[in-house]
Amino acid sequence: MTVSHDVLLVGGGGAGLRAAIAIAEANPRLRVAVVSKVYPMRSHTVSAEGGAAGAIAADDSLDEHAYDTVSGSDWLCDQDAVEAFVDEAPRELLQLEHWGCPWSREPDGHVAVRAFGGMKKMRTWFAADKTGFHMLHTLFQTSLKYDEVVRYDEWFVTKLLVDDGRVHGVVAVDLMTGRVETITAKAVILCTGGCGKVFPFTTNASISTGDGMALAYRAGAPLKDMEFVQYHPTGLPFTGILITEAARAEGGWMLNKDGYRYLQDYDLGTPSPTPVLRSMELGPRDRLSQAFVHEVEKGRVTDSPWGPIVHLDLRHLGQQLIDTKLPFVRELCLKYENIDPVTELIPVRPVVHYMMGGVHTDIDGATPIGGLYAAGEVACVSINGANRLGSNSLPECLVFGARAGRAAAEYAATAGDPPAAIEAQAADEVRRLERDLLHKTDGHEQVSVIREEMQQTVEDSAGIFRTGEALAKGVDTLRELQQRFGHVAVADTSRTFNTELVAALELENMLDVAECIVQSGLWREESRGAHQRTDFPARDDERYLAHSLIHRNPDESSRLDSLPVTITRWPPGERTYGK
């Protein structure tokens, strides 16, 4: 079966839903559809806790938000994109307010803002500590108002149909029935989120498997800055569940095994009893996670069954503040660690959290493939450069989701119908799924085994600190794993809700994404932001003030080149915190 639409969103998280509404509003005549492998309100955006940045406070300015973002990125972002971002973020957050998002408020009824890491002013809007949950449900519920938005819930996209440099649709599996269908479209926007699951220990949901990155990469679009992976300093030791940075913004302290606020030893300022912006616990995430590794080296951490940990101390904040501003943190600690942060220390360790890199796009979300757009965590515009600031990515989903939506709507209004060649491509993909996965009789490799080995390989080679040697070894191991994936067995032969097939498809995607991360890490012979090479410990603006771009060659090998960074007003400088 083939169905057709004008604009197709792949992904129904924050970025996808924002884009869908933007299209419906820009041109109600367009036939818009959202394909999502989970019901939209289950998308990973739902887990975001801390908040969304947008300068609105009287003492704040767009320039300051831009400067914090640029310096936070270690000068690797594109400053034109950052300027557009900080300018549109407050408007987008207000729009969400008008749609009903339950933002936390000041006593006078105005929206309240809180501090966040790496930000010099209080500018992070929040809905207690369930910001992503409230944003996503507000967007989803608002999207229900637009009859023109059609949804394919629980459909898994396996391929982009590209001919002659233009995208014409996708192939997707309807999980409920197992049918493989073609959905043609004049424009496609990838909003498939991040790829935390390529690592063994992550805050990300099980669905964050980098599908969109792999889809674009295989279709010929380059991935940008894939070496930049953010570790969040405070994950719960066993589950990797995030304890939001808001806990530190409200005044939480990081303590080593001696009860000492160790961040003062890492050029992040001096401790003060109340939080100081851009200082100590409110430094940027890359620096805090790196400080943890140094503490491990100094033997100043506590051992746990899950490896070394430090502690986050919220006790001095008191129950009332914790219950009003951080209720979810308390709920999560009680449930998953059996400790009460009102009276006890929270054990934490750094955890993979966010992918700064992604599908290369311009400031309107356009990729080099005609009609193909990307927005949200899957994309790299780039406003995040070498290190994203907390609370910048939810507004990024809104700003660039809306921009990509409008741009795709314009493109779709003039694009023609898909060429016949597409049908053959789609038929090939159906055959591939049947032959290589569903009806394969000679497979002997297990999805979960290869997945675990891949995750360990990526962690060992592209962790918080990296070396050329380990990265090169990682590339070799990943290649072997890709070979072994060719012999994977899907034991489940049912058509109905075959989650083993999904797991295999996700693994195939992650293997490509993993290779891109490690290859890009090998290419960048310097240390910048979240990419720290112990064999090249300094930042090297001479050679690497540039984005990496990784392309796939027709023979399935990869090729790297680079793209200069756009600098408008803030020449590269030193990143200073705590001063």
Place this chain on the structure above:
Amino acid sequence: MADSIRLQVSRYRPEEGSAPTLQEYDVPLRKEWSVLDGLNYVKDHLDSTLSYRWSCRMGICGSCGMSVNGTPELTCGTFLADLAPGPVRVEPMRNFPVVRDLVVDIGDFMDKLPRVKPWIIRDDEPEPDGEYLQTPEELDEYKQFSMCINCMLCYSACPVYGLDPDFIGPAAIALAERYDLDSRDRGARERLDVLIEHEGVWGCTFVGECTTVCPKHVDPAGAIQRYKLKAAKESVKAFLLPRGAR
């Protein structure tokens, strides 16, 4: 603590036509492990063909609702150690058609959701430049009803929904109430019309099971009660006044 625990997991494949059967698996019993961790162990190490939904593993995406020893639960927030020594029976949520193994069809709820118009309804005035002011007290009015994660545990526990699938159900009514109580909204009238018609709120007999099982303390039973009151007042008014005067 024993070092393993037995799961009795409901298996069903529509292609095979027959009724669901229970399959047993022994999984490690670790103090941190949720029922979901147990299922993931089965999937990764014992039987890759088991199907179930999950995503966030932190009680917020609403995917992993199942019936655990007969009670609707989020499996990512229910711990094996609390169910020791077992066995632990894991079945699909009741009151929904079973698609496969532990996966149920919630399409009926997804179709009902838009009916209660869960979005801000305003008169036709243009949106203001700034935010609509809303004090913390006004926010508190509806906050509880905005916490629903659509996990469907309440539908699974609801005896009325079990008998009458036309009943719009606890979470949808709670959501209608969430918008009605929002100081920014003017749509209460439209929603009431929807809920009075159809099987809206009338089916509920106040068993309160929905509120008991809700993992997010939404109190859908409270929302239904409030709606019934509103609806009762409305029907009295409708009886006394001609439509235009309402």
